[in-house]
Amino acid sequence: MTKINMTVNGKAVTREVSGETLLSEFLREDLRLTGTHIGCDTSQCGACVVHIDGKAVKSCTTLAAAIDGAEVTTIEGLADGDLHPMQASFKEHHGLQCGFCTPGMIMSGVDMVNRYKAEGRDVTAEAVRHELEGNICRCTGYHNIVKAVQDAATKM
Amino acid sequence: MANGATGIGARVKRKEDKRFITGKGKYTDDVRMENQAYAAFVRSPHAHANVKSIDKSAALAMEGVVDVLDGHQLTGDEIGNIICGWAVNSKDGSPMNMGAWSALATQKVRYVGDAVAVVIADTQQLARIAAEAVEVEYEELPVAARADKALEAGAPEIHDNAPGNLIYDWEIGDETKADAGLAAASHITEMEITNNRLSPNPMEPRSAVATYDEAEEHYTLYTTSQNPHVARLVLSAFYNVAPEHKLRVIAPDVGGGFGAKIYIYPEEITCLWASMKTNRSVKWTSDRSEAFITDAHGRDHISTAKMGFDENGKITGFKVDTIANLGAYMSLFSSSVPTYLYATLLSGQYDIQNLHANVRAVYTNTVPVDAYRGAGRPEACYLIERMMETAARELGMKPAELRAKNFVRQFPHETPVIMTYDSGDFDANLAQAEAAADVAGFPARQGEAAKRGKMRGLGYSCYIEACGIAPSAAVGGLGAGVGLWESAEVRVNPVGTIEILTGSHSHGQGHETTFAQIVSERFDLPIENVAIVHGDTDKVQFGMGTYGSRSGAVGMSAIVKAMDKVEAKVRKIAAHQLEASEDDIVIEGGEVKVAGTDKALGWHEIGLAAYTAHNLPPEMEPGLKESAFYDPSNFTFPAGCYICEVEVDPDTGKTEVVQFTASDDFGTIINPMIVEGQVHGGLAQGIGQAMMEQVIYDDDGQLITGSYMDYTMPRAADLPFYSVHHASTTCPGNPLGMKGCGEAGAIGSPPAVINAITDAIGNNNLSMPATPQNVWNALQAASAAQAAE
Numbered sequence: 001m002t003k004i005n006m007t008v009n010g011k012a013v014t015r016e017v018s019g020e021t022l023l024s025e026f027l028r029e030d031l032r033l034t035g036t037h038i039g040c041d042t043s044q045c046g047a048c049v050v051h052i053d054g055k056a057v058k059s060c061t062t063l064a065a066a067i068d069g070a071e072v073t074t075i076e077g078l079a080d081g082d083l084h085p086m087q088a089s090f091k092e093h094h095g096l097q098c099g100f101c102t103p104g105m106i107m108s109g110v111d112m113v114n115r116y117k118a119e120g121r122d123v124t125a126e127a128v129r130h131e132l133e134g135n136i137c138r139c140t141g142y143h144n145i146v147k148a149v150q151d152a153a154t155k156m
Numbered sequence: 157m158a159n160g161a162t163g164i165g166a167r168v169k170r171k172e173d174k175r176f177i178t179g180k181g182k183y184t185d186d187v188r189m190e191n192q193a194y195a196a197f198v199r200s201p202h203a204h205a206n207v208k209s210i211d212k213s214a215a216l217a218m219e220g221v222v223d224v225l226d227g228h229q230l231t232g233d234e235i236g237n238i239i240c241g242w243a244v245n246s247k248d249g250s251p252m253n254m255g256a257w258s259a260l261a262t263q264k265v266r267y268v269g270d271a272v273a274v275v276i277a278d279t280q281q282l283a284r285i286a287a288e289a290v291e292v293e294y295e296e297l298p299v300a301a302r303a304d305k306a307l308e309a310g311a312p313e314i315h316d317n318a319p320g321n322l323i324y325d326w327e328i329g330d331e332t333k334a335d336a337g338l339a340a341a342s343h344i345t346e347m348e349i350t351n352n353r354l355s356p357n358p359m360e361p362r363s364a365v366a367t368y369d370e371a372e373e374h375y376t377l378y379t380t381s382q383n384p385h386v387a388r389l390v391l392s393a394f395y396n397v398a399p400e401h402k403l404r405v406i407a408p409d410v411g412g413g414f415g416a417k418i419y420i421y422p423e424e425i426t427c428l429w430a431s432m433k434t435n436r437s438v439k440w441t442s443d444r445s446e447a448f449i450t451d452a453h454g455r456d457h458i459s460t461a462k463m464g465f466d467e468n469g470k471i472t473g474f475k476v477d478t479i480a481n482l483g484a485y486m487s488l489f490s491s492s493v494p495t496y497l498y499a500t501l502l503s504g505q506y507d508i509q510n511l512h513a514n515v516r517a518v519y520t521n522t523v524p525v526d527a528y529r530g531a532g533r534p535e536a537c538y539l540i541e542r543m544m545e546t547a548a549r550e551l552g553m554k555p556a557e558l559r560a561k562n563f564v565r566q567f568p569h570e571t572p573v574i575m576t577y578d579s580g581d582f583d584a585n586l587a588q589a590e591a592a593a594d595v596a597g598f599p600a601r602q603g604e605a606a607k608r609g610k611m612r613g614l615g616y617s618c619y620i621e622a623c624g625i626a627p628s629a630a631v632g633g634l635g636a637g638v639g640l641w642e643s644a645e646v647r648v649n650p651v652g653t654i655e656i657l658t659g660s661h662s663h664g665q666g667h668e669t670t671f672a673q674i675v676s677e678r679f680d681l682p683i684e685n686v687a688i689v690h691g692d693t694d695k696v697q698f699g700m701g702t703y704g705s706r707s708g709a710v711g712m713s714a715i716v717k718a719m720d721k722v723e724a725k726v727r728k729i730a731a732h733q734l735e736a737s738e739d740d741i742v743i744e745g746g747e748v749k750v751a752g753t754d755k756a757l758g759w760h761e762i763g764l765a766a767y768t769a770h771n772l773p774p775e776m777e778p779g780l781k782e783s784a785f786y787d788p789s790n791f792t793f794p795a796g797c798y799i800c801e802v803e804v805d806p807d808t809g810k811t812e813v814v815q816f817t818a819s820d821d822f823g824t825i826i827n828p829m830i831v832e833g834q835v836h837g838g839l840a841q842g843i844g845q846a847m848m849e850q851v852i853y854d855d856d857g858q859l860i861t862g863s864y865m866d867y868t869m870p871r872a873a874d875l876p877f878y879s880v881h882h883a884s885t886t887c888p889g890n891p892l893g894m895k896g897c898g899e900a901g902a903i904g905s906p907p908a909v910i911n912a913i914t915d916a917i918g919n920n921n922l923s924m925p926a927t928p929q930n931v932w933n934a935l936q937a938a939s940a941a942q943a944a945e
């Protein structure tokens with residue numbers, strides 16, 4: 001077991017974890033932050049995406065013990081207030097149906113928009129589709145997800 | 157009474173969204189019980205083998221392992237075999253050959269993934285490690301992995317009571333007439349058509365948390381189900397887990413279903429039973445690899461078809477011969493999919509007088525096959541619409557023209573395959589789609605694409621399907637083991653707010669919004685004052701669940717019926733209290749009024765009056781709560797026209813869907829935003845089937861496409877924005893005039909895509925999925941054929 005310290009959604013967290021504990025497992029089982037979902041076992045579906053030090057990462061392929069000292073944001077901690085603009089846009093544009101892939105989509109979307117804005121690049125539909133390569137949705141056909149991310153980009 | 161902002165036809169934003177976008181949804185895997193243990197299954201690595209022995213000792217010796225249970229213990233406790241709920245007879249009258257399916261195999265395993273034992277341990281990780289330590293000795297048997305091969309003489313037999321692996325040999329329509337129609341034809345189009353095998357892949361893997369309460373002899377099951385009441389019924393009546401009043405099934409937030417979560421699988425049965433055996437809550441959550449080898453697959457048909465035409469392009473006869481792969485065991489509704497949900501739709505949108513279909517259902521050493529989004533209707537649509545497009549090309553006619561020559565235009569229309577189409581305007585959908593897709597401008601776009609070195613093609617699909625399954629007596633007569641009605645309860649609270657309890661189940665469809673909209677419309681109340689309760693057998697008395705696009709046509713109809721009763725009582729209370737005639741009572745603006753006067757009671761005052769019961773009409777019972785069961789009078793028939801435009805890169809075979817246009821007739825639409833979303837998702841799955849997805853087994857029955865590394869799920873970059881339109885006719889069969897929208901996209905789109913690609917490459921011989929490799933090969937074959945001419 002390893003002792004780890006993290007900041008998760010703005011709160012300091014100290015826990016003992018085994019070396020093989022995945023970050024996704026740590027968040028869901030140890031911290032009971034169940035908004036981070038597990039949809040596959042080959043790191044492809046993206047339902048588990050969280051932010052580590054501000055960058056989108058698949059928590060199912062990150063060992064908890066390997067990110068000692070990191071700052072982690074999950075879907076539960078994304079909003080500063082009621083809803084983050086990305087969350088609001090997903091609702092506004094009907095960018096979700098069953099909701100299972102949604103937390104990962106939102107976390108990937110936020111990261112993408114942050115990067116594009118920092119680099120002064122346009123958040124085009126083509127760019128959104130390309131950036132969401134690692135997030136699979138089975139319900140929406142992506143149409144409204146792309147619109148939601150583009151809309152949020154104008155509000156972030 | 158209409159509430160424009162939140163009533164029928166309003167694009168109301170979803171009430172359920174907040175919990176999903178903030179990570180507060182509650183899915184089954186999020187449930188954690190006190191004293192919870194974890195299940196891991198010991199699964200066969202062989203497609204077909206005798207089980208010689210199971211040595212549990214090493215696993216049992218591990219610290220933290222609670223127990224290791226096997227099939228002999230399960231059957232010893234009289235847990236029943238898994239059923240198929242729809243009896244389909246062969247054409248000679250003999251019953252289908254259904255082989256026994258135990259939740260844990262005892263003598264023999266029949267597909268890779270067939271479970272033989274379960275480990276219950278303190279942690280999930282430990283359960284999985286211990287499952288690896290269970291030593292099972294197998295005697296491997298020859299394998300029948302493909303449906304056509306499984307029917308050949310000498311093929312290995314999978315069940316003793318299914319000689320030649322044949323489950324049934326079934327027919328529909330009149331073969332003599334179909335033969336005569338073909339003999340009279342001036343042109344016959346003949347095709348071999350494969351419908352590729354798919355895995356449904358809802359993003360939430362299946363999960364179950366079972367808890368046995370020893371003192372009460374009561375079970376609670378949280379599970380990823382589209383129909384928790386059906387689950388309880390089957391678990392109780394057939395699997396003998398517990399009587400219904402001692403079993404509560406809860407399907408909380410469910411992350412997509414697409415058919416895969418209709419069935420009651422071995423894992424749920426085993427978890428319930430194991431919770432009793434171990435006196436622990438038992439949790440199992442599938443990982444994606446496990447989902448590929450346990451969730452029921454879909455489609456998998458091989459067909460030959462002949463369609464005859466007279467010199468005017470009218471269809472003279474249509475004959476279809478289909479082999480349907482049902483996998484190693486008969487899943488819950490598997491028998492109905494390639495028969496009553498498939499062959500009954502083979503008349504398409506066309507007036508075909510002479511039609512015959514023969515279907516042989518076959519066992520193979522593969523995962524059971526059952527309904528997946530569309531269930532039989534995509535297979536029928538693909539077959540007809542590939543035939544029509546091909547025939548048009550052979551006859552030198554425009555695809556739209558040949559279709560229009562054969563459209564049904566009089567309703568009701570009885571097909572030779574037992575359906576009665578009740579309404580539709582196929583010309584309107586065709587015209588709307590052609591205009592929206594700018595078909596007239598296609599030659600110019602094709603020419604422009606050619607300058608860029610791309611081959612551009614256009615393909616049509618004019619689909620019809622059957623939803624809202626269906627009159628209980630009718631499906632009973634066809635062999636269904638259940639009725640297919642829906643139930644609803646409308647509870648008006650003393651403060652005037654309303655709860656709707658429904659037997660429908662939402663796993664992405666947005667019922668919490670659309671069901672509230674019909675209440676808001678009816679009683680002219682704010683939508684915030686309406687709550688939808690579903691998915692819990694302790695709260696909702698009964699229900700048949702959500703599949704086959706039935707929540708609108710059947711589920712909402714039950715709510716309407718219950719609201720009729722509530723309204724009748726409200727009118728009586730108001731008339732009594734306001735000293736007016738019931739006929740003069742109007743309900744609007746949150747009030748119950750006497751027309752033409754200023755006399756009115758607030759909705760909350762009516763609620764309070766009903767529950768205080770101080771001043772009710774004589775003999776009236778207190779309270780304001782009504783329930784209803786609604787049994788449909790017919791299927792509903794959504795229909796439409798889809799037009800797909802593609803560009804193929806001839807150097808690589810890579811195909812891009814550059815435009816996809818849909819014109820649908822769904823009858824009344826409650827929330828266009830949600831309906832469009834359903835179409836988008838259906839189209840994505842249909843385009844996925846057409847271009848990417850395929851479950852592949854090798855000849856040894858090993859699954860080759862067992863993860864997202866190998867099974868291609870459509871990504872955002874693979875798909876276009878869709879152009880979605882509606883040209884609707886009202887369904888005469890239900891009170892709201894609804895037809896259903898959940899499956900149309902997946903049903904109608906695959907032939908449009910393949911018709912477009914074959915148009916682009918000039919070779920009609922192309923099977924799904926149209927991967928770059930398959931398209932490139934078809935292009936090479938076309939070039940070779942051209943060179944030889």
